[in-house]
Amino acid sequence: MSAGLALEGVHTHIGRYHILQGVDLDAPGGLTTMLLGRNGAGKTTTLRTIMGLWRASKGRIALGDRALHSLAASDVARLGVGYAPETMAVFSDLTVKENLILGARQGPMDDRRLAWIFGFFPALRKFWLSRAGSLSGGQKQMLSIARAIVEPRELLLIDEPTKGLAPAIVGALIDCLKEIKATGVTILLVEQNFRVAAEVGDEVRVMDNGRVVHRGSMRDLAADQRLQMRLLGLSLDSHQ
Numbered sequence: 001m002s003a004g005l006a007l008e009g010v011h012t013h014i015g016r017y018h019i020l021q022g023v024d025l026d027a028p029g030g031l032t033t034m035l036l037g038r039n040g041a042g043k044t045t046t047l048r049t050i051m052g053l054w055r056a057s058k059g060r061i062a063l064g065d066r067a068l069h070s071l072a073a074s075d076v077a078r079l080g081v082g083y084a085p086e087t088m089a090v091f092s093d094l095t096v097k098e099n100l101i102l103g104a105r106q107g108p109m110d111d112r113r114l115a116w117i118f119g120f121f122p123a124l125r126k127f128w129l130s131r132a133g134s135l136s137g138g139q140k141q142m143l144s145i146a147r148a149i150v151e152p153r154e155l156l157l158i159d160e161p162t163k164g165l166a167p168a169i170v171g172a173l174i175d176c177l178k179e180i181k182a183t184g185v186t187i188l189l190v191e192q193n194f195r196v197a198a199e200v201g202d203e204v205r206v207m208d209n210g211r212v213v214h215r216g217s218m219r220d221l222a223a224d225q226r227l228q229m230r231l232l233g234l235s236l237d238s239h240q
């Protein structure tokens, strides 16, 4: 089973702004933990701080018994952390294949793993030698996630994978997230679409103003519309 993630009292400053203001967050090993919250709550900054792309100015970040908070992003990746950023950081001028090779840190890509990835992202096989820049938004998102999982990981950080995607593609992405989840990897997933969150999340943490303000099971939050309204400002309409 994959290790769990724990943040204790994490502060992050970006320039003169104090963005994370004492984040206490746990993502239990082998489970999918949703990180929710209103725009600007600090979710992306939390993922980037875990990944070592922003340096925590205070606090501890640990994956199992390994401390991450003083490591560079390349060392965090080497410990088995995959990151699919919100911006779908694919290299437009490189082919799909070359983008995936860049995600494989331990050596050549494993054919069986590639076949597994193609199973839920068939477009990546189809456009294997095409420039990533020529893919649709949904396909780029899939490539970004495929890159994060091209090797087995201990922890996956995924930022808003369904953002801007057509509903039909969202369904395919949910299936894919469930497949990835079934491998037993620990997942921390930022998602604005509450329906997706309710479908794939085991646990949920909600952020507001640079702190975690709610911790519980996704099932309990999904069943409590008052709590959703209070924590997320969701109306019933947003459940469509």
Ligand SMILES: Nc1ncnc2c1ncn2[C@@H]1O[C@H](COP(=O)(O)OP(=O)(O)OP(=O)(O)O)[C@@H](O)[C@H]1O
Binding pocket: 014, 015, 017, 019, 037, 038, 039, 040, 041, 042, 043, 044, 045, 046
């Ligand atoms: N590079 C930056 N420079 C200055 N402020 C930043 C920077 N990046 C983020 N912020 C600020 O930090 C706060 C948290 O941003 P963050 O992107 O982490 O929130 P979020 O919860 O992911 O929101 P969203 O859902 O809008 O992406 C916001 O007020 C944002 O304006």
